[in-house]
Amino acid sequence: MSLFGPLLHAWVKLRIALLRGEGLTVADDCRFHGVPAFGSEPYLITIGKHVAIAANVTFITHDGGTHVFREQERYKDVIKYGRIKVLDNCVLGYGATILPGVTIGPNSVVGAGAVVTRSVPPNVLAAGNPAKPVMTINQYAEWSLASTPSYDVQEYLTDKRSVLEKITVKGAARAEPK
Amino acid sequence: MSLFGPLLHAWVKLRIALLRGEGLTVADDCRFHGVPAFGSEPYLITIGKHVAIAANVTFITHDGGTHVFREQERYKDVIKYGRIKVLDNCVLGYGATILPGVTIGPNSVVGAGAVVTRSVPPNVLAAGNPAKPVMTINQYAEWSLASTPSYDVQEYLTDKRSVLEKITVKGAARAEPK
Amino acid sequence: MSLFGPLLHAWVKLRIALLRGEGLTVADDCRFHGVPAFGSEPYLITIGKHVAIAANVTFITHDGGTHVFREQERYKDVIKYGRIKVLDNCVLGYGATILPGVTIGPNSVVGAGAVVTRSVPPNVLAAGNPAKPVMTINQYAEWSLASTPSYDVQEYLTDKRSVLEKITVKGAARAEPK
Numbered sequence: 001m002s003l004f005g006p007l008l009h010a011w012v013k014l015r016i017a018l019l020r021g022e023g024l025t026v027a028d029d030c031r032f033h034g035v036p037a038f039g040s041e042p043y044l045i046t047i048g049k050h051v052a053i054a055a056n057v058t059f060i061t062h063d064g065g066t067h068v069f070r071e072q073e074r075y076k077d078v079i080k081y082g083r084i085k086v087l088d089n090c091v092l093g094y095g096a097t098i099l100p101g102v103t104i105g106p107n108s109v110v111g112a113g114a115v116v117t118r119s120v121p122p123n124v125l126a127a128g129n130p131a132k133p134v135m136t137i138n139q140y141a142e143w144s145l146a147s148t149p150s151y152d153v154q155e156y157l158t159d160k161r162s163v164l165e166k167i168t169v170k171g172a173a174r175a176e177p178k
Numbered sequence: 179m180s181l182f183g184p185l186l187h188a189w190v191k192l193r194i195a196l197l198r199g200e201g202l203t204v205a206d207d208c209r210f211h212g213v214p215a216f217g218s219e220p221y222l223i224t225i226g227k228h229v230a231i232a233a234n235v236t237f238i239t240h241d242g243g244t245h246v247f248r249e250q251e252r253y254k255d256v257i258k259y260g261r262i263k264v265l266d267n268c269v270l271g272y273g274a275t276i277l278p279g280v281t282i283g284p285n286s287v288v289g290a291g292a293v294v295t296r297s298v299p300p301n302v303l304a305a306g307n308p309a310k311p312v313m314t315i316n317q318y319a320e321w322s323l324a325s326t327p328s329y330d331v332q333e334y335l336t337d338k339r340s341v342l343e344k345i346t347v348k349g350a351a352r353a354e355p356k
Numbered sequence: 357m358s359l360f361g362p363l364l365h366a367w368v369k370l371r372i373a374l375l376r377g378e379g380l381t382v383a384d385d386c387r388f389h390g391v392p393a394f395g396s397e398p399y400l401i402t403i404g405k406h407v408a409i410a411a412n413v414t415f416i417t418h419d420g421g422t423h424v425f426r427e428q429e430r431y432k433d434v435i436k437y438g439r440i441k442v443l444d445n446c447v448l449g450y451g452a453t454i455l456p457g458v459t460i461g462p463n464s465v466v467g468a469g470a471v472v473t474r475s476v477p478p479n480v481l482a483a484g485n486p487a488k489p490v491m492t493i494n495q496y497a498e499w500s501l502a503s504t505p506s507y508d509v510q511e512y513l514t515d516k517r518s519v520l521e522k523i524t525v526k527g528a529a530r531a532e533p534k
Contacts (some may be wrong), residue, residue, distance in 0.1 A: 021338070025195055031423075037233075043339055052423040055393075057416075058234075058272065058290075065269045065287040065303065067209075067230040069319040078319070078326045079334070081342050091421045093454060094409070095393045096412065097273060097291045109421040112414075113453045113471035113485055115291035117305070125421065125475070129307040129485040141425040155437070161379070161399055164437050201517070215411075221517055227489070236412075236450065236468075243447045243481065245387075245408040247497040256504045257512070259520050268492055275451060287463070293469035307485040349481045353382040 011035070025029050027088075031175065036092075041081060048088035048106065056095045063100055087122070107137055189213070205229065205266075214270075219259060224267035226284065236272045237262050241278055265300070285315055367391070383407065383444075392448075396435060403463065404444035412451045415440050419456055443478070463493055 015035040016026065023043025030047055034055035038045060044061040047053075048102025050074045063080035086092065090105040093112035104110060104120040109128025111134070120126045124133040125140045133153060135143075149167040193213040194204065201221025208225055212233035216223060219239040225231075241258035248256060260278025263321065268283040271290035282288060282298040289305025289312070302311040303318045306316045313321075327345040334341045371391040379399025388409035394401060400417040401416065403409075413449045419436035426434060430497055438456025442448065446461040449468035460466060460476040467483025467490070476482045480489040491499075505523040512519040 006496055023343075033420075041339070041342060043343060045453050052420060054420060060290055062273055063322075064211075064230060064232060065271065065289075065318065066322055068267055068270045068285055068287050069314055069322075075319050075323055077331055078322050079329070080326070082449075089424060090271070091423045093421065094416055109424050109425055111421075111471075111473075112416055112455060115289075115305075115307070117281050117289075127471075127486065129293075129471070130305065137424055139318060140421065141428070141431050143417075144425075144436050145431055148436070151435070153433055161397070164397060165379075165399060201521075217518070219520060221521060238450055238468055241500075242389075242408060242410060243449065243467075243496065244500055246445060246463055246465050246493055247500075250497070253497050253501055255509055256500050257502050257507070258504070277468060293467075293483075293485070295467075307471075308476045308483065 008034070042080060044083045045085075046083070047086045048090070050089045051091070053084050053092045054094040054096070054112070057092050058097045060097065061100050093127075109137065109140065186212070222261045223260060223263075224261070225264045226268070227271070228267045229264050231270045232272040232290070233272070235270050236275045238275065239278050271305075287315065287318065364390070400437060400439045400456075401441075402439070404446070406445045407442050407447070409448045410450040410452070410468070414453045416453065417456050449483075465493065465496065496519050514525045 006051050007084065012032045012035050016032065019038055020026065020040050024045055024068065026047040027049040029050050031052040033053065036053055036057040036059060039061050041061040045059055050121060052083065061081055061084055061096045066078055066080050069075045073148045080100065084098050084100065085103040087105035089107045091109045093110055093114065095113045096110045099117050102116050102119050105122055107123045109125040110116055110120060110131065111125065114127050114131040115129040116126065117130045121133065123137045125135050125137060126133050151163050151167050185281035190210045194210065197216055197220050198204065201284050202216060202223055204225040205227040205279060207228050209230040211231065212297065214231055214235040216237050217239050222239040223237055239259055240263060244256055244258050247253045258278065262276055262278065263281040267285045269287045271288055271292065273291045274288045275293045277295050280294050280297050282294065283300055285301045286298045287303040288294055288298060288309065289303065291307070292305050292309040293307040294304065295308040298309065299310050299311065301315045303315060304311050328342050329345050368391050370387045372388065373392055375398050376382065379517050380401055382393060382403040383405040385406050387408040390414060392409055392413040394415050395417050397417040401415055412424065417437055417440055422434050422436050425431045436456065440454050440456065441459040443459065443461035445463045447465045449466055449470065451469045452466045453471045455473050458472050461478055462471065463479045464476045465481045466472055466476060466487060467481065469485070470483050470487040471485040472482065473486045476487065477489065479493045481491050481493060482489050507519050507523050
């Protein structure tokens, strides 16, 4: 990890810079864990401020399903592209797929593995395939607070593993608030 | 992209040729965006004419879940393989996973990220996990036509980006016809 | 395949050994088809005996969605990690994603492409996104037995392809028992 981390970070920075050259709009303070797949039209994608994007996220701005009917005369000029907008202060979870025409947030979370076929309203956690709102961000924050165990914040900053192995982790998975 | 495109294309052609050597049946006019994962029994997979397959598609012809019971005497000879048939004029969306025993189409579309556990009938768009029919191809085509903006077809062929940035893209995501 | 198989096997062994050094607990008799993504806290993951894990499986022990609210004073010390326990004799299917706080099994199967947000009880097959129990392992075993065609077990061991191409494969996909 010691070498891999900085190399990955440099690779992500380079790729994002190149994608900006192809028209991707993305705020400077976004956090990327790996480089998302931005597809063939990155200039249709806008990512707002303070957005965090986990690894293996895919943006799809072109619906290639038109292949199935495009040879019929009636449909020969049909094209199907859609802008994707991730508004400020959102999180896209590991492996999420965002389809054309979708707007997310602001202040919303897309769960790991979600396939987002419709816009995600502000201030919600959405998950599943197809993705649906599961709870509000306020519920999500309160649940997360309630499930956070007592721990030594200073120790966590210096020795995360030791803290995490010691505490009884009460937190369950995302879609299971108690 | 200028170099990457042709290299990817050559790589896909080579891999598909090798897979045919291992028994994969696939028509000459299929379009592959990347090489699907065909698993350990490509000879159980048949792909018809004019099929388009997006990147990161996975075909699974063997159900390895039998591992959980196969050591019981009653089940010791159980095997679980299934042919996969993608019939003519289908589209498999980005990241779709097709499970053993499934037949798709003809003239059907599998949405991005779908996990296809049951056969997909002819002339439908199926999506989700597990995948279910969402609409007919006729509805899909009409919806796509209705959401196609006015654009200059000649300009689109020569400068796609300029056209796409100019037009108001009305099209929403797949599962959200209006 | 002749060279690729042993190389992959050696790579998997090496990576698992390194992950044990980072605190992953995993029994010696587990079978890995590729190296799962174990995330940044492998020491929170325990994998029991006789577990089989397909390719492209992801374990997520940290819920990064807290990014969306963590800058509010009330939530500034919230952390959200969860142990993942895969108990004895389980199978995790291709591309499955396991979220923090989840316990699976014993004797359970997670279907391909499943996103597991809640614990999976013992002796069930769970699938979908979010994953839900689909049937008991006993139903799954009986269905698998009923769908196994007559075949020559000795021939299968020496020439799998010949057997699989010959038999009428009755088996359908996982979620479709008959």
